[in-house]
Structure formats: structure tokens, C-alpha cells
Amino acid sequence: MKRYEPIIGLEIHVELKTLSKMFCGCSADYFGQKPNSLTCPVCLGLPGAVPFTNAQAIQDCIKIGLALNCQIAENSRFERKNYFYPDLPKGYQISQYRWPLCTNGYVDIEDSQNQKIRIRINRVHQEEDTGKLSHLDGITAIDFNRSGVPLVEIVSEPDFREVEQVRIYAKKIQQIFRYLEVSEADMEKGNMRLEANISLREAGESKLPEYRVELKNINSFKFMGDAIEYEIKRQQELLEKGEKITQHTRGWNENKKETFVQREKEEAHDYRYFPDPDLLPLKIEKLEEIRKSLPELPEQILKRLQSMYGLSYYQSQLIVSERFLVDFFEDAVSLGEENKISAVDVANFLINKNVDINKVSPEEVISQITFKKSGIISDTSALREVVKEIIKENPQAVADYKSGKIAVIGVLVGAVMRKTESKADAKIVKELISELLS
Amino acid sequence: MFNKEDIKKLAKLANLPIKESEYEKFASQLSEIISYVKQLERIDSNQVEPTFNVTGLKNINWGDKVEPSLTQKKSLQNAKMQRNGFFVTKGIFNE
Numbered sequence: 113m114k115r116y117e118p119i120i121g122l123e124i125h126v127e128l129k130t131l132s133k134m135f136c137g138c139s140a141d142y143f144g145q146k147p148n149s150l151t152c153p154v155c156l157g158l159p160g161a162v163p164f165t166n167a168q169a170i171q172d173c174i175k176i177g178l179a180l181n182c183q184i185a186e187n188s189r190f191e192r193k194n195y196f197y198p199d200l201p202k203g204y205q206i207s208q209y210r211w212p213l214c215t216n217g218y219v220d221i222e223d224s225q226n227q228k229i230r231i232r233i234n235r236v237h238q239e240e241d242t243g244k245l246s247h248l249d250g251i252t253a254i255d256f257n258r259s260g261v262p263l264v265e266i267v268s269e270p271d272f273r274e275v276e277q278v279r280i281y282a283k284k285i286q287q288i289f290r291y292l293e294v295s296e297a298d299m300e301k302g303n304m305r306l307e308a309n310i311s312l313r314e315a316g317e318s319k320l321p322e323y324r325v326e327l328k329n330i331n332s333f334k335f336m337g338d339a340i341e342y343e344i345k346r347q348q349e350l351l352e353k354g355e356k357i358t359q360h361t362r363g364w365n366e367n368k369k370e371t372f373v374q375r376e377k378e379e380a381h382d383y384r385y386f387p388d389p390d391l392l393p394l395k396i397e398k399l400e401e402i403r404k405s406l407p408e409l410p411e412q413i414l415k416r417l418q419s420m421y422g423l424s425y426y427q428s429q430l431i432v433s434e435r436f437l438v439d440f441f442e443d444a445v446s447l448g449e450e451n452k453i454s455a456v457d458v459a460n461f462l463i464n465k466n467v468d469i470n471k472v473s474p475e476e477v478i479s480q481i482t483f484k485k486s487g488i489i490s491d492t493s494a495l496r497e498v499v500k501e502i503i504k505e506n507p508q509a510v511a512d513y514k515s516g517k518i519a520v521i522g523v524l525v526g527a528v529m530r531k532t533e534s535k536a537d538a539k540i541v542k543e544l545i546s547e548l549l550s
Numbered sequence: 551m552f553n554k555e556d557i558k559k560l561a562k563l564a565n566l567p568i569k570e571s572e573y574e575k576f577a578s579q580l581s582e583i584i585s586y587v588k589q590l591e592r593i594d595s596n597q598v599e600p601t602f603n604v605t606g607l608k609n610i611n612w613g614d615k616v617e618p619s620l621t622q623k624k625s626l627q628n629a630k631m632q633r634n635g636f637f638v639t640k641g642i643f644n645e
Contacts, residue, residue: 130614137617147635149622156625168614189602196565198639203565245642253636256625382563387602395608 115315116351118344121270121324122278123307124285125263126295127241128172133260134240135163135206135391142257143301155260157201163390165190169238169262170213170394172294174402176264177214177236179288179409188213188394190238191385198254199242207265209385212237213396220411221280222425231281232269239263264294270309270320275340279333282306287410291435299331306330308340311357312347326361328374339364343371413438421445421455430463437462437469444474453481483535490537492544495528498536499544502527513549521545551581 133140136154153161177184189211192204217233241261246253266285272278286304289297297304307328311321325343330336343362350357362371408416410432417428417438431441441462445455461467461481479491489495502524503510512520521542528541554573557580561568568576619625622635631638 132612132614132616135612137612137615138619139616146622148625148637149635150619151625152617152619156620164610164612166614167609167611170611194563198637198642246636247641250641251631251633252639252642253633254639255636384563389603392603392605392607392610394611397609 114352116312116348117315117317118273118340119270119311119313119320119324120272120275120278120340121309122268122272122282123309124266124268124282125241125305125307126176126266126289126297127303128169128262128264129293129295129303130166130168130172130262132166134166134169134238134262135260136161138260140261142261145257147253147255148257150257151259155201156256157203163206163388165391165394166262171402172262172292173213173236173238173264174396174399175292175294175406176266176289177217178403178406179292180214180217180219180233180236180266180285182214182217182233182236184214184396184399185211186396187211188396190388190391192388193239193383193385195383197242198252199245199259201243201256201259205240205242206388206391207239207385208237209380209383211393213394219281219284221277221284223274223276223280226425229271229277231271231277234267234269236264236266239265270311270324275337275344278308278340279337282333282336284410287433291407291409293407299333302331306333306336308336308343310340310343310347312344312351323357323359325357325359327371328361328363330364335364335366338366338369339371342369346371417441417459421459423456423459427456427459427463431459440469440474444477447474447478448481451478451482453478453485457481457485488537489532489535490540492540495532495536495540496544496548498528498531499524499541499548502531503545503548510549551584552577556580 128140130140132138133155136152138150138152138155139145142150154163174184188208190206191209191211193207193209194204196203212235214236215234217236219231219233220228221231222228241258241263243254243256243259246255268281272281286297286299289295289304295303299305307326307330309324309326311324313319313321325347327336327339327343330339342364347357361374363374364371414425414428414432417423417431418425423431431437441455441458444458444462448454448458458477458481461477461484462469467477476491476493479489479494483489483491506524506527509520509523513524524545525538525541528536528545529538554577557568557573557576560566560580626632626635626637629637
């Protein structure tokens with residue numbers, strides 16, 4: 113039996129969170145809005161309407177390109193991609209074909225066997241989103257609020273050989289969008305969408321197969337993994353039977369857990385791309401300024417956490433998973449320095465305890481670690497509760513204290529110490545008692 | 551130059567309802583038009599940049615400002631079919 117190797121490429125679409133749409137002044141924040149309430153002659157494709165390019169979107173697209181190590185074009189243009197589908201009121205989508213903003217980038221990923229793989233990025237280009245279709249009992253309902261929302265497409269080369277690599281890559285790109293703050297990149301809301309191209313070739317063959325099957329409209333990492341696995345198996349069975357696979361587009365049916373034919377794939381020339389005469393060419397200026405405005409990216413932070421704080425790759429990766437967690441970690445580390453708590457202790461605490469960092473402060477984390485290490489409770493808010501209880505339980509001592517017998521505070525401190533099995537920080541307890549009784 | 555198959559494909563791409571009886575006629579008309587335009591090939595245009603815009607302007611951009619949109623009612627007012635605020639078209643079944 114022949115052995116086959118999957119050849120997989122990924123296209124990622126991401127909606128930018130600009131204020132207005134790509135080519136008009138309608139709000140781009142369409143989620144949950146009344147259907148067709150964020151439209152105008154431009155995004156409805158009415159005759160005579162003239163589009164303008166949103167400069168913020170262009171800048172965001174360039175930021176993505178820079179973060180993915182792309183070359184940024186000096187001159188760029190929009191073209192019309194012509195096809196008929198009800199989600200497209202103009203009969204064409206404004207996109208980029210021959211003059212994309214960003215080309216020839218790469219992303220390095222590391223799989224679960226710690227193997228480093230470089231995924232080449234063919235292009236990152238700017239386009240507009242289409243309207244949203246809902247199919248119900250024989251009709252199709254269209255909401256054009258999404259029509260014209262800035263959309264960036266990131267096209268990888270077919271450099272993936274395993275599903276796991278695709279998942280790691282897609283998550284990494286999602287993380288980059290969030291660090292750049294150009295998109296929420298929420299798959300469930302449809303801010304980020306994936307399309308995979310899959311074909312198989314015989315193991316040892318170096319040429320790319322003559323066909324590829326495109327999997328469209330996948331809105332979760334899990335479905336994408338399932339769909340690709342299914343498709344690899346399906347194609348393998350066909351090839352083993354000696355059948356030829358044609359180029360086409362398939363969707364994923366989550367209920368049946370199988371892919372299905374959507375449409376025969378158009379060739380690029382069928383789209384009859386041509387420069388949009390309504391839109392003026394772009395000359396990219398201030399590229400260095402944009403480059404300088406880039407925030408520290410996950411990859412750089414990953415390296416910094418290892419070199420600066422001595423964290424392992426695994427620890428660093430977990431902390432980098434969210435920008436907020438990185439800040440939280442670094443705040444806690446600098447607080448911990450005074451208490452002789454190492455960065456590794458902080459990282460371990462955050463990772464192993466699975467702390468909900470939305471509910472606790474870096475200060476609380478540090479005092480919890482201090483307690484764990486020394487057995488001394490120095491967390492003021494925890495001690496305050498104990499002190500309150502003691503005050504309630506000792507009305508006589510409280511009355512004495514209030515009448516001027518300050519020395520009675522020793523009784524209250526003693527009570528707190530008994531209750532905490534002598535683990536409370538006596539100095540803080542004393543302060544709290546005087547504070548609460550003053 | 552153009553045959554029936556070409557016309558069939560072009561009609562499909564352009565979403566035009568062309569009858570099969572018209573294929574022949576359009577094939578010859580389109581061939582005529584193309585061969586007329588083809589005269590341009592006699593000029594050496596290797597050194598000429600294609601013209602996509604005539605104003606010479608660049609970077610006339612929009613500064614990411616929200617402007618009022620049409621109301622839902624206005625947006626739908628010329629729609630042939632609508633329902634509950636949506637434009638409606640006959641079912642698209644390939645999804």
C-alpha cells in the first residue's frame with residue numbers, strides 16, 4: 113500500500129476592529145445590531161456611490177504584515193474580484209490581487225515534540241467583508257451590516273504536514289492579532305475564520321499535487337482539526353482506489369462529522385480581477401513609524417521570560433497565552449522581589465494554582481506565596497476578616513479598648529493568633545485591630 | 551476566435567441569462583470586438599505604464615470616522631423582497 117503525505121495550507125480571515133468600515137463611514141461594530149441598520153450607498157453597492165479607503169485599516173494590515181515578518185509594499189492597490197453571490201451587493205468584492213500590502217513573511221512554530229517548523233506566509237492583504245446570509249425555509253435572508261467591514265486575509269504557503277501544526281499556527285496568529293490589538297479575533301463571533309487547502313501526495317514525492325480541496329467556513333479550531341482529519345482520510349481512500357480528485361470547495365457538517373461538496377472551485381482568472389478605478393493607489397509612507405509603534409509580540413516576550421526570569425519554555429508559553437497575564441506576572445514578580453520571591457515561584461504559582469487573575473491582585477498572589485513559603489499569613493484582606501470575627505466574639509475586650517485600656521489589644525491579638533494557629537503576621541494584626549476599632 | 555463554450559462560460563461568470571440559440575451570434579460579435587481592440591497590439595507599449603486612474607492622486611483616505619448610516623427602512627426601501635428587516639432572495643442551497 114502506498115503511503116501518503118498531507119499537504120496543507122491555511123487562509124485566515126480576520127475582521128479589524130476599526131471604528132468605521134473599510135470604504136465608508138458606517139460603523140464596523142455590527143455585532144448584535146438591527147439587520148441592515150449600518151449601511152449606506154457604498155456598502156450596499158448602490159450606483160454612483162464612491163468608496164474611500166480607511167487609513168486605520170491599512171495601518172492595521174501593515175502591522176499584521178510586520179508582525180509576520182513580511183515585506184511591505186511601497187505601492188499598493190485595490191482590485192475588484194468579480195463573482196455573483198447574494199452576500200455581495202456590488203457583484204464584486206474589493207480585494208487585493210497583484211498589489212497586496214504585505215508579502216513573503218514567515219512564522220516559526222514549535223510542535224508538541226519541540227520540533228521547530230517555519231511556515232511561510234505568501235501574503236497578507238486587505239479586503240472587505242461580505243454581507244451575512246441566513247438560509248431559512250427556501251429563502252436566503254441578507255444582512256449587509258457586515259458588508260464592507262475591514263477584513264485582512266493571511267495566506268500561508270502549503271507548509272503544514274500535520275493537523276497539529278495547523279492548530280498551533282492558527283492559535284499563534286490569533287494571539288498576534290490580540291497583542292497587536294487590531295481585532296478581537298473571536299472565532300465564535302466570526303471575527304476570525306479559517307479555510308484550509310488540503311491535498312495528498314505520495315510519500316517521497318517532492319512536487320505539489322495537481323489538485324487541492326478547499327475547506328471553507330470553519331469557525332472553531334476543533335472543527336478545523338476534525339474537518340482536516342476527515343478530509344485526509346477521505347482523499348486517501350479515493351487515491352487508493354485510483355480515483356482522481358478534482359479541485360473544489362467543501363464545507364464541514366458538524367452534526368454528521370463529515371465534509372461535503374460546496375461548489376466547484378473557480379480559477380483565479382475566473383474572478384477577472386482588475387484595479388478598482390474608484391479607489392486611488394496607496395503609497396505606503398511612515399513605515400518606520402508603524403514599525404516602531406508595534407507592541408512587544410508574544411515571540412519576543414516568550415524569549416524575554418526565559419532569559420530575564422529563567423522560566424522554562426513551557427512556563428513562558430502559558431504566561432504569554434494572554435497579554436494581561438504577562439503584565440500580571442511581571443507586576444507580581446517586581447512586588448515579589450522585596451519579599452525574596454523568585455520569578456519562577458510566581459510563574460509556578462500562577463500556572464499550578466490556576467489562579468483566576470481577574471479576581472485577585474498581584475499583591476494577593478505574592479502574599480499567598482509568602483504564606484505558603486513561611487507559613488505566615490500577611491495577606492491583609494484575609495486577616496481583616498479574621499480580625500472582624502475576633503472583634504465580634506470579644507465585646508468586653510473591645511469595650512475596654514475603647515474606654516482607653518489600650519493594653520487590652522494584646523488579648524485581641526492573642527485571639528487572632530489562636531484562630532490562625534499562630535500563622536498570622538502579628539504586626540499586621542495589631543495594625544488592623546487599631547484601624548478597625550478607631 | 552470565440553466559440554459557443556466560451557460564451558456559455560462568460561454568461562455564467564457574468565450571470566447573464568443568454569439563450570443557447572444566441573451563443574453563435576454572441577460568439578461572432580465578441581470575436582469582432584476583440585479583433586477590433588486587438589489593433590492596439592500593433593503599437594509597442596512595453597515602456598508604457600498602464601493607466602488605472604487619471605488624477606495622479608494617491609492616499610486619499612478616510613480617517614476611520616463613523617458617519618450616520620441609512621435607517622433600516624431607507625436601506626430596504628428599494629428591495630424587491632424583504633422580511634423582518636432582511637433583504638430576501640430565493641434560497642441559495644449550496645451551504
